[in-house]
Amino acid sequence: MVFGEPELWVEPDEEVRVITDAGGSRLEETGHSRARFFVGLTSLILASGLLLWSGLTVVAAMPEEAPELVNGCHPHQNEVVLGGNPPFCIDGTEVETVNSIEVSEDQHIREKVTDRNGWEHEVEYRWEDMDGAVVYGLMEGRYECFRFIPEWALAEDWVVEDFEEPFSFPDWCGSEYEDPDSRVYEPGTHPHDDVWMYEIESSGKGEFSLYALKITEQELLLRTYMSKSLVEQERNAMGGDGDVSDLGTLCFTLPLGLIFLLAADQRRKVFFIDRKANTIIKKRAGSWPSFSTVWPQIDFSAVKLMRKVREQHHSPENGDSWTSYHDGVDVVVTTKGSAKTMFFFEDEGKDHVHRKVLTDLMTMMGVEGELSIETAAVTIQGVDQKAPKQEVTGDVADINHASLIHKKGGPWGYGSAQEETPVADQPLKEQQSGDAPAGSFWTFDDVEKP
Numbered sequence: 001m002v003f004g005e006p007e008l009w010v011e012p013d014e015e016v017r018v019i020t021d022a023g024g025s026r027l028e029e030t031g032h033s034r035a036r037f038f039v040g041l042t043s044l045i046l047a048s049g050l051l052l053w054s055g056l057t058v059v060a061a062m063p064e065e066a067p068e069l070v071n072g073c074h075p076h077q078n079e080v081v082l083g084g085n086p087p088f089c090i091d092g093t094e095v096e097t098v099n100s101i102e103v104s105e106d107q108h109i110r111e112k113v114t115d116r117n118g119w120e121h122e123v124e125y126r127w128e129d130m131d132g133a134v135v136y137g138l139m140e141g142r143y144e145c146f147r148f149i150p151e152w153a154l155a156e157d158w159v160v161e162d163f164e165e166p167f168s169f170p171d172w173c174g175s176e177y178e179d180p181d182s183r184v185y186e187p188g189t190h191p192h193d194d195v196w197m198y199e200i201e202s203s204g205k206g207e208f209s210l211y212a213l214k215i216t217e218q219e220l221l222l223r224t225y226m227s228k229s230l231v232e233q234e235r236n237a238m239g240g241d242g243d244v245s246d247l248g249t250l251c252f253t254l255p256l257g258l259i260f261l262l263a264a265d266q267r268r269k270v271f272f273i274d275r276k277a278n279t280i281i282k283k284r285a286g287s288w289p290s291f292s293t294v295w296p297q298i299d300f301s302a303v304k305l306m307r308k309v310r311e312q313h314h315s316p317e318n319g320d321s322w323t324s325y326h327d328g329v330d331v332v333v334t335t336k337g338s339a340k341t342m343f344f345f346e347d348e349g350k351d352h353v354h355r356k357v358l359t360d361l362m363t364m365m366g367v368e369g370e371l372s373i374e375t376a377a378v379t380i381q382g383v384d385q386k387a388p389k390q391e392v393t394g395d396v397a398d399i400n401h402a403s404l405i406h407k408k409g410g411p412w413g414y415g416s417a418q419e420e421t422p423v424a425d426q427p428l429k430e431q432q433s434g435d436a437p438a439g440s441f442w443t444f445d446d447v448e449k450p
Contacts, residue, residue, distance in 0.1 A: 006344035018360035029268040050257030084157035088225040102185035145173035148197035
């Protein structure tokens with residue numbers, strides 16, 4: 001059975017200890033590996049560089065003195081005056097090609113237009129003249145209506161405020177349109193051919209945008225006018241020259257620097273075991289703060305030791321990938337009703353390697369009575385790794401066969417059936433005189449060959 005990856009993988013030559021003192025009951029690592037040191041140092045250097053770069057970027061973006069306010073449109077824009085309005089800024093005129101115009105008797109228009117990117121699209125809409133304005137209703141499931149002011153309806157000194165009075169759209173706006181397949185279209189001329197039509201959009205603060213269009217038999221012309229004051233506000237908000245600062249790079253450097261800073265914390269892992277609160281808490285050793293992980297509702301009476309062979313896949317940057325296999329024992333706990341592998345003690349098939357720390361750990365968890373190690377012939381979990389722990393050569397079939405033989409000898413279910421088990425590796429019940437007491441910890445179930 002697979003209960004996930006262990007929170008702590010204890011290698012054969014790695015030392016851990018079980019401690020109960022004023023600081024609480026805990027299992028903690030005791031050594032500092034060279035690999036851990038270099039990983040932490042490398043992560044710290046990368047984090048320092050990225051965070052320093054982020055800080056310098058912020059400092060460089062802060063002006064030494066208040067920037068001067070700029071006036072006028074963007075350099076690529078033209079300033080124009082329409083009627084009696086304040087100046088507008090315009091980017092230019094966008095030109096699209098009209099392929100066909102069709103009209104119907106019930107005031108519907110169908111146009112086929114090719115845009116500047118070469119894409120042809122078709123638009124269908126209804127129109128109606130209303131008190132010096134023209135209403136266009138795009139057919140988007142329902143009629144979506146817009147009011148346009150034709151240039152012939154504008155006085156010489158017109159201002160946009162002249163058109164801020166409430167306007168009543170025709171009743172058909174917002175209603176569902178009839179089946180377009182039943183409508184008859186014929187080639188014709190647009191009812192507002194060669195006339196500039198203006199749509200006014202107010203920002204509510206005295207600034208306006210005008211959207212203008214003019215259609216002929218060959219072209220559709222589009223323009224966007226923006227109040228000069230609105231453009232000046234945008235330019236000053238961007239630093240005057242309209243260039244976006246390098247602060248956008250912080251979206252990359254700052255989070256990445258924080259990730260490397262967390263990775264640089266290579267302090268030893270400590271697992272606090274609280275039987276009263278039924279929790280296991282993982283922290284980092286030392287007085288400096290660290291992120292902690294809490295597993296609540298631990299059922300310490302359901303702790304299991306399970307013999308496992310774990311599989312690791314190694315994928316080096318240069319070279320072929322390979323697989324290695326690791327013998328050991330899982331410490332499985334139950335949290336919130338679900339089983340989870342908390343620790344894995346790799347022992348290379350030598351039961352005495354972690355015997356003492358496992359005995360102390362079970363005692364600290366309050367495990368009483370006989371505790372058996374459930375033996376699995378091969379229980380495999382894949383983990384991608386860069387460096388090998390233990391490489392096993394030969395066919396997988398040979399490995400599986402060896403794992404089946406392991407069960408025949410030794411208290412961990414390991415050892416050859418024919419070889420003599422050394423005294424140091426014999427089960428405790430064989431080293432004692434007479435039968436093992438009923439409460440002996442090292443009592444194991446006999447497992448028959450499947």
